[in-house]
Amino acid sequence: MSARCEVLVLGIGNLLWADEGFGVRAVEALHQACVFPTGVRLLDGGTLGLALYDDLTSARRILVFDAIDFALPPGTLRVLRDAEVPAWGRTKLSPHQVGFNDLLAIAQLNGRAPDAIVAIGVQPVELNDFGGSLRDAVRTRIPEAVALATEQLAAWGFPGAPRAPGAVCEPLNAHALALAAYEAERPSDRDALRSGDARVLERALGQRG
């Protein structure tokens, strides 16, 4: 926990919100793909906000996967480095809105900012699908995101060793949340009454049409 870690690889976002789950799914995929040397920590950070402050400030370098809105075509990957990673804050109605950016800003103010930070972001296709999973345009970018991360980690001096195919690895989070189980057991649209806000419906219909 508090022991200074060399690299923290953090997946952030909400896996219950379709492409908002990109960060978590990417760090899971990296974890399944490679074993990294001591000093590298992989973490499913979810939307924990301030609860991640210790992890963030205990790391020398940070690699973060997240859904990033750059108004680019959906599914576009983008890598941001250091000052390009925004550290502004926002007016908050609730501490739930303490995002990664706020964490960085607070860490800076307290003199605890990491030495280096790289964000690998994807432009989401769909967020408004509660209980949904990644859209194809985002899902298919995960191998590339994993490759970019592996490259970055190697450049920092922490090359990953590929796991043997089929090797068993402990999941980063609860078993039921792992991608396959999460998707396989999802109730049908009808069972789940997965409709609702006209703003969601209109967009969904627009996409289908």
Added chain:
Amino acid sequence: MATIQTQGFTLDDSGQRIVVDPITRIEGHLRIEVNVDKSNVIRNAVSTGTMWRGLEVILKGRDPRDAWAFVERICGVCTGTHALTSVRAVEDALGIKIPKNANIIRNLMLTTQYAQDHLVHFYHLHALDWVDVVSALNADPKKTSELQQSISPWRNSSPAYFREIQNRLKKFVGSGQLGIFANGYWGSAAYRLPPEANLMATTHYLEALDFQKEIVKIQTIFGGKNPHPNWLVGGVPCSINLNDTGAVGAINMTQLNMISGIIDSTIEFIDQVYIPDLLAIASFYKDWAKIGGGLSGQNVMAYGEFPDIANDYSNKSMLLPAGVILGGDLKNVHDVDLKAPDQVQEWVTHSWYKQGDESKGLHPFDGVTDPHFVLGPGTKGTRTNIENLDESAKYSWIKAPRWKGHPVEVGPLARYVVAFARGDKEVTEQLNMVLKTLDVPVTALFSTLGRTAARGLECSWAAHKMRYFYDQLITNLKSGDYATANVDLWEPSTWPAEAKGIGSCEAPRGALAHWVKIKNTRIDSYQCVVPTTWNASPRDAKGQIGPYEAALLNTPMVNPQQPLEILRTIHSFDPCLACATHVMSPEGEELVAVKVR
């Protein structure tokens, strides 16, 4: 509508309409619309949740033993409370009893959450409604030091220390990025602290955010390696071995000692920083002891929390008692039964759902979540870009929960009022201390200030109870009881074909309950009524307003363009709607839009 009378309040929508909507480009959350009269006093208030979700969409058909993992992801702050409520609901449905250690550890996890959540809420969310960060830049560090030393023995109090923090702030602000302090209404006449108090509080804001990371470590130790704690139906998922010298997985004495140290520093920080700050800031805003009371002086409810006896959720066991107070009658505290069909019910008369006869409410076991998005004839704007809602029709994605038909406030103040009415000595002493220090009457409790004070007192209460539960745990372990889980009924083959249960929890922000139905070993239905559903509730079939709406009424505003007063009162409830989505964007977008119409 001209004017409407309800619950002793007069609603008048004839004045200027002001909309405060935390807009994100992704989806909306909580939105407040108010009408102010010619003197800028709020005469009508409308609270609406602008986002639809239903847990049914993720939980139906899943293994009930996994439900905690999903509900833990609903949002990043309520993680533990949703998970705890979920395992309690499944245990209730299946008749599973948990071991003594599991009960103590759950209590320890939840008191830890109270301490961290209340602390973060006060400094990160609420303090800046009262503290002007920019004014802190003009403070005299020497006077700040004197002020600090006059109110608390806290060690960081030298003029040099405050000067150093002030310089850091100046550099931060001077760099052109206000960062976490952007979007504040700095310089508004509604801010009343002298620069020295502003510097002291801003310094503690930074210290508190840094310190809270220590408190979180307790969750991580008991919850496993992960920042999302693990939970378990039947107990807790950690094993303990006091003699362990490094075996994998088990919690050992080294970790327990670390927890003990964190508890000491948590008590110290809260009692030497948070509470003195709270009292110092409150002394400049005593008029807020008459503003924002809303329903708190009438109807409050608590489900009870911190069972001292494992598996006993009655008031005999609860350290913070359950109860409902109606009409401000503290002499008659009603008992709560979450299974009784006539107690907790939800109405959708003013919510965007259909449920048959909408003049009636439904108990969550019979709950229906059938979305129906229609706007009233008085709505201004379009379906996808609403300018003003029409509160005479359906106007919120939040349902209207009621206890025996009454809207009730939930949260720390509600818990403290119920505990006070039930004669709890510790709570009564704490409340008397605050009333005496601020020299305000007992009615001051029923206000925005009272709500804020209750949260601070409860934070201190929880920190001391962390010590109590820790000592309990060590005593029980030393007696040789190491059991942390009961797996007798773990296998679904041991379950009945159909079962239903309830789980409740007093989350830091208020009463939370889950209702689960299990059929053929899978979740058949799952309903949650969360604290913010009670507090942010829209109107019901009788036109009764909810706690937010009531609390905003009759509030004088300095400047409607800068709705600090609305934020102060809404923040005092610790709202919890905006859970999950955060997407980075290249420019710092404006999140709170204020529109005056």
